[in-house]
Amino acid sequence: xxxxxxxxxxxxxxxxxxxxxxxxxxxxxxxxxxxxxxxxxxxxxxxxxxxxxxxxxxxxxxxxxxxxxxxxxxxxxxxxxxxxxxxxxxxxxxxxxxxxxxxxxxxxxxxxxxxxxxxxxxxxxxxxxxxxxxxxxxxxxxxxxxxxxxxxxxxxxxxxxxxxxxxxxxxxxxxxxxxxxxxxxxxxxxxxxxxxxxxxxxxxxxxxxxxxxxxxxxxxxxxxxxxxxxxxxxxxxxxxxxxxxxxxxxxxxxxxxxxxxxxxxxxxxxxxxxxxxxxxxxxxxxxxxxxxxxx
Numbered sequence: 001x002x003x004x005x006x007x008x009x010x011x012x013x014x015x016x017x018x019x020x021x022x023x024x025x026x027x028x029x030x031x032x033x034x035x036x037x038x039x040x041x042x043x044x045x046x047x048x049x050x051x052x053x054x055x056x057x058x059x060x061x062x063x064x065x066x067x068x069x070x071x072x073x074x075x076x077x078x079x080x081x082x083x084x085x086x087x088x089x090x091x092x093x094x095x096x097x098x099x100x101x102x103x104x105x106x107x108x109x110x111x112x113x114x115x116x117x118x119x120x121x122x123x124x125x126x127x128x129x130x131x132x133x134x135x136x137x138x139x140x141x142x143x144x145x146x147x148x149x150x151x152x153x154x155x156x157x158x159x160x161x162x163x164x165x166x167x168x169x170x171x172x173x174x175x176x177x178x179x180x181x182x183x184x185x186x187x188x189x190x191x192x193x194x195x196x197x198x199x200x201x202x203x204x205x206x207x208x209x210x211x212x213x214x215x216x217x218x219x220x221x222x223x224x225x226x227x228x229x230x231x232x233x234x235x236x237x238x239x240x241x242x243x244x245x246x247x248x249x250x251x252x253x254x255x256x257x258x259x260x261x262x263x264x265x266x267x268x269x270x271x272x273x274x275x276x277x278x279x280x281x282x283x284x285x286x287x288x289x290x291x292x293x294x295x
Contacts, residue, residue, distance in 0.1 A: 005043060010072035012039045013051060013061075017069045020058040081269070093278035094123035100142035103130050104221040105262075108241030109293075110146065113286045120282065124275050143270055144279060148260040158265035159284050162293035166201075166258040168251045169242040171231040188233035193219040200258055201236060240292040262293065 016025035016036065026036040044051050051065040061069055101110060106128065114126065129142055152158050170187075191205050191214040192198055198221075205214065216232055218224050221241075228235040229247050236255065242248045264283055270276045283289065 005046060005068075007075065009039070009043050009046075010068065010075060012036065012043065013065065013068045014072040014076065016040065016052065016059055017061050017065065020060075022059065093121060093274040095275050096125045096127060097144065097275050097279045098127045098129065098142045099144045099146065099279070100129040100131060101146040102148075102221075104225070104238060104241055105146060105148075106130050107222060108238060108244075109289060113283065113288050116288075117279070117282050121278055124278065126279075143266065143276060144283075145263070145265040146283065147263060147265070149263050149265075150260065152263050152265050155267070156265045157268045157271060158263050159280075161262045161264055161284070161289055164260050164262050164293065165239045165254045166236050167239060167242075167254045168234050169228055169237050169245075169248040170234050170251045171228060171247055172249050187213060189214040189216075190224050190227045190233045190235040191217045192224070193217040195219045200260075204236065204255060204257060244292070 011029065012025070015028045016022060019025040019028055022036045022040070023033050026033050029036065031039075040051065047064070049064040050062050051068060052059040053062055106114075114128070117124075117126065146161070148164055189205075189209050191209065192201050194217075196202075196219040216227055218227060221237065224235045225237055225241055227233070228237065228242070229245065234251060235242075236258070237248075239250075239254065243250065264280060266276060266280060271280065
């Protein structure tokens with residue numbers, strides 16, 4: 001009897017264990033629930049042991065399953081590290097670069113630099129993942145990240161591009177004149193919804209804006225920006241986005257408590273790759289980004 005498992009078998013075990021179910025593991029692996037069940041049954045038949053305990057609440061690894069899972073994770077880490085090092089051996093700035101950033105940064109700061117990057121580096125294909133979630137560069141979910149952070153993760157290398165400043169903004173009057181400054185409790189406000197992961201903004205709003213004054217909440221800064229442009233109320237927004245918008249007026253000083261650094265980050269195994277180096281160098285020295293952050 002063949003008692004050896006393939007690498008795909010280990011991936012099946014890892015997918016089920018991390019999802020806690022056959023359906024979740026199947027979604028991660030891109031196969032159907034019945035296929036995952038057949039593959040798990042085959043693995044258990046090959047080894048002659050039960051790999052998972054089946055409960056109504058999900059699948060839990062047995063002691064044998066824990067050993068398989070540990071081996072699967074070790075192999076996954078090894079293959080990912082090997083791929084990163086091999087990717088770093090090319091010498092020509094050509095090929096695919098995967099960049100991740102937020103929707104607000106893309107719209108307000110990066111769209112024009114990206115357009116110029118494509119003209120200067122036509123042999124590099126840029127895939128941009130727009131997400132407010134933090135992509136894991138060590139697992140190669142992306143090659144480069146441009147995102148705000150108090151400090152970068154210790155396993156990454158990068159460059160601080162500048163400081164993102166925020167302030168309260170209001171829509172200008174029809175005549176284009178700036179509105180008169182008013183106390184926070186006299187304004188209608190647009191705020192972050194509870195689901196929005198921005199603790200500093202939530203804290204500032206709770207300290208400075210009466211709850212009753214905030215009649216609209218959204219879960220993205222880009223949504224808040226759109227509402228402010230429509231004249232719904234005052235909103236705290238990044239200066240690089242709202243400060244260049246002729247429809248909006250800054251009402252008050254910049255909010256120092258909300259200052260955050262903008263980082264350009266990469267995994268160290270990739271930074272010597274020609275296409276990665278070219279991309280990093282471009283964004284690190286972008287005059288458009290520098291001016292937008294300093295305005």
